Amino acid sequence: MSESRLSTAWSRSLGLSLPVVNAPMGGVAGGRFAAAVTRAGGLGMVGMGGAGSVAALARELAHLDGVPGPFGIGLVDWVIRKEPELLPAAIAAGPALISVSFGTDLSWVAALHEAGILAATQVFSVEDAHRAQDAGVDVLVARGLEGGGHGAVEVPTLPLLEAIVADAPVPVLAAGGIATSRDLAVALAAGASGAWLGTCLAACTESLLSEPERRAMLAAQAQDAVVTRVFDVAKGLPWPTHFPARLLRNTFTERWSEHTDDLPEQARTELRAAVEAGDHDILPVYAGTGIGAVTEIRAVAEVLAELCSGAANLL
Numbered sequence: 034m035s036e037s038r039l040s041t042a043w044s045r046s047l048g049l050s051l052p053v054v055n056a057p058m059g060g061v062a063g064g065r066f067a068a069a070v071t072r073a074g075g076l077g078m079v080g081m082g083g084a085g086s087v088a089a090l091a092r093e094l095a096h097l098d099g100v101p102g103p104f105g106i107g108l109v110d111w112v113i114r115k116e117p118e119l120l121p122a123a124i125a126a127g128p129a130l131i132s133v134s135f136g137t138d139l140s141w142v143a144a145l146h147e148a149g150i151l152a153a154t155q156v157f158s159v160e161d162a163h164r165a166q167d168a169g170v171d172v173l174v175a176r177g178l179e180g181g182g183h184g185a186v187e188v189p190t191l192p193l194l195e196a197i198v199a200d201a202p203v204p205v206l207a208a209g210g211i212a213t214s215r216d217l218a219v220a221l222a223a224g225a226s227g228a229w230l231g232t233c234l235a236a237c238t239e240s241l242l243s244e245p246e247r248r249a250m251l252a253a254q255a256q257d258a259v260v261t262r263v264f265d266v267a268k269g270l271p272w273p274t275h276f277p278a279r280l281l282r283n284t285f286t287e288r289w290s291e292h293t294d295d296l297p298e299q300a301r302t303e304l305r306a307a308v309e310a311g312d313h314d315i316l317p318v319y320a321g322t323g324i325g326a327v328t329e330i331r332a333v334a335e336v337l338a339e340l341c342s343g344a345a346n347l348l
């Protein structure tokens with residue numbers, strides 16, 4: 034089975050040779066990273082996370098100039114409300130797809146459709162999927178609790194995917210813990226139109242991560258990817274409480290996670306000092322349970338080729 038035989042009706046409709054999309058990871062998936070995914074045959078997404086801004090988007094999109102193939106942009110609901118120019122700037126950039134995740138007001142879908150852009154959002158339950166479909170979302174991302182970064186910790190990826198695929202008339206991408214060829218083959222066999230890949234690509238050479246962050250990823254195993262709100266509380270970020278983050282446990286999580294609801298000022302001071310010093314024993318490194326499969330720092334194209342040819346062989 035060749036890689037092109039791995040393609041799905043959805044990936045073909047976008048002109049992709051591989052049915053994979055990189056998760057729009059804030060602080061990780063910049064323009065160079067997205068360009069590498071698109072060049073490799075997937076859909077490259079630029080991620081604007083909690084620190085997203087019009088200036089940051091423009092800076093990252095410059096790397097996509099002249100890249101043959103489609104790209105997408107991923108946004109966070111509370112950030113587009115804080116930065117009202119961000120969604121219009123993303124639309125004006127003319128991506129094939131925009132995702133907005135972690136919100137309940139889906140009125141942004143209409144603005145995308147007016148501009149001929151596909152709308153995607155991450156869903157964490159069948160109820161979420163119904164709400165998104167009712168709002169006209171074109172692509173559902175079934176994101177299970179194994180996933181890295183923020184998300185609900187409700188249902189594992191496979192049962193979530195199967196339940197959503199069973200009654201969704203729109204394409205469904207699988208997300209959360211997909212890090213090996215076997216994982217990808219299982220997701221496609223379960224009816225996914227593609228995979229939305231975060232952790233398994235995050236340490237690639239093209240990502241925006243620093244060397245200490247990459248090293249922390251290589252050293253970690255699945256059990257190190259814990260779920261906590263402690264960094265969001267310490268930074269005072271308005272993440273909804275039902276979307277904690279999965280990230281690598283470190284000195285800060287060990288010391289303060291249990292005190293998230295009554296976090297003392299000392300924790301905030303420690304975190305501020307760590308930001309100044311770039312201390313990665315304290316700062317967060319977001320990653321899901323697939324982190325154990327990340328054992329080398331490689332180029333995006335290499336990881337995707339191995340993942341997809343392996344899945345094609347298995348299928």
Ligand SMILES: Cc1cc2nc3c(=O)[nH]c(=O)nc-3n(C[C@H](O)[C@H](O)[C@H](O)COP(=O)(O)O)c2cc1C
Nearest residue numbers: 056058059082134180181182209210231232319321
């Ligand atoms: C480092 C990192 C940063 C992330 N940042 C974002 C983000 O800014 N916006 C978003 O919608 N999702 C973000 N996510 C979540 C992903 O969209 C996705 O749910 C997750 O990566 C899928 O699971 P996996 O990491 O096991 O592949 C992030 C994930 C990681 C690992």
